[in-house]
Amino acid sequence: MATMRDVAEKAGVSITSVSHFINNTRPISDSLKEQIELAMTDLDFQPNALARSLRLKQTKSVGIIVPDSANPFFANVTRSIEKALFANQYNVILGNSDGDLDRALLYLKVMTERQVDGLIFIDVGASGDVLNAALRSLNIPVILIDRIVPGVEVDYVTVTNIRGGFDATQHLISLGHRRIACLTGPRGLTASMDRVAGYRQALSEADLPLDENLIYTGDFQFESGYDGARQLLNLSPRPTAIFACNDLMAVGVMRAAAELGIVVPSELSVVGFDDIPLAKFSAPALTTIAQPTEQIGILTANRFLKRMQNQDLPPEQQILETELLIRQTTAPALTKRG
The missing domain is CATH 1.10.260.40 (lambda repressor-like DNA-binding domains)
Incomplete structure (x- = not known):
């Protein structure tokens, strides 16, 4: 040799x-x-x-922990990060917490034992003091994406979730909808809570009453969108529009509506959040709030690289704009419903 x-x-x-x-x-x-x-x-x-x-006290490896590696939003963000880091001679180690706090903590332990140079983390939600303490105890750069962990002073990259929730709901209001339901993500997730806050704000500014029966707590999966829509669409009177806090749940809503014989968008308008690739290929194509996934990944990777050059930099918060993409699942509300 x-x-x-x-x-x-x-x-x-x-x-x-x-x-x-x-x-x-x-x-x-x-x-x-x-x-x-x-x-x-x-x-x-x-x-x-x-x-x-x-010799260099660097392994040229970065740990990324996501709550659901099968979710296209997280997959696209992770791919963007990996591409940017690979161009700078860094390797990525991916951990899927599957939305489970214990798994997230285990991955934190495993990755620090493998001496990764830094950690990019997406919260599982309702993490509490245990995860907060674990993140604060790390002596390597940590960057949070999408979901802020209260009490942890590190870099994070997220989007205008409140504005996104507001824009989705205001779009439905502008079409004449007055009975608008909301499918939320898991309790305790800042991203979901902020989107619901935007929904509430839009209703308030339009002087529309808030009906708590129209808010269904989901888990960002197809099934919870389907189950939530089945429940909401059996209310009397039923909602004329549904804002789902992510695209996967919105697709579940569309499936439930089809089974109930409710036509989207003429009888039910649907708005999602994320703009995953499936959104524009669904039939009809999904109106949604787009997150700039590639930009999120690039900014995260660049922030990590800056941290590796100077770990004494103060924490930086980067908040990117969302965008309403109007496609084919929203339409003016009917004046009369059966």
Whole structure:
């Protein structure tokens, strides 16, 4: 097996120059780089990543913990982060907490034991003091995405969830809907609570009464959208529109409406949140509040890279704008209903 000494001899340079090239610890000329790269290729030289990480006190790995790796929103954000970090020679270790606090805590333990250089975390919701204490105890950079964990002073990247909930509801109000239901995410999630706050604010500003019977607590999955819609659409009078706090639940709503013989959008308007790829390919195409998933991932990766350069930077909060995308699942309310 070739060594750095072999590479240095073949390239006609010093071992020190080879070391600086491999570890990126000092600038070297382009001509020396070319000589070393050719020698490494000819000798099939593979640097010892473990030894290098021990010297530099970096493993070039980042842990990402998500609550649902099957959810297209989290998958798209994670892909964007991985792409940006990979371009900077970082590897990603992914953990799926499946919305379970104990699993999230276990992944925190496993990833710190593997000495990841930093952690990107999306809260499972209703985490309480245990997770807060675990995150505060970490001595590596931590970045929160989408969901703020109260009491944890770290970097986070999120969106204007209140504004998004408001825009979704105001759009339905502008179409003449007055009995508007809301399918929420799990209790305790800041993202869900903020979207519901926007829903409540829009009703209040339009002088519409808030009927708590029209608010159904879901879990951001297809099934809870389906179950919630079945319950809401059996009310009398039933809602003429439903705002679902994510697209997966909105698709569940559309399935339930179809089974009940309720036509979307002529008899029921539906708005989602996220703009996952399925939204524009559903039939009819889903009106939704779009989150800039690629931008979220890029900003998160860039913030991590800045943290690796200077871990004494003050925490930074980046809040991105959401956007209402009007497609085919919303229409003016009928003046009379059966």
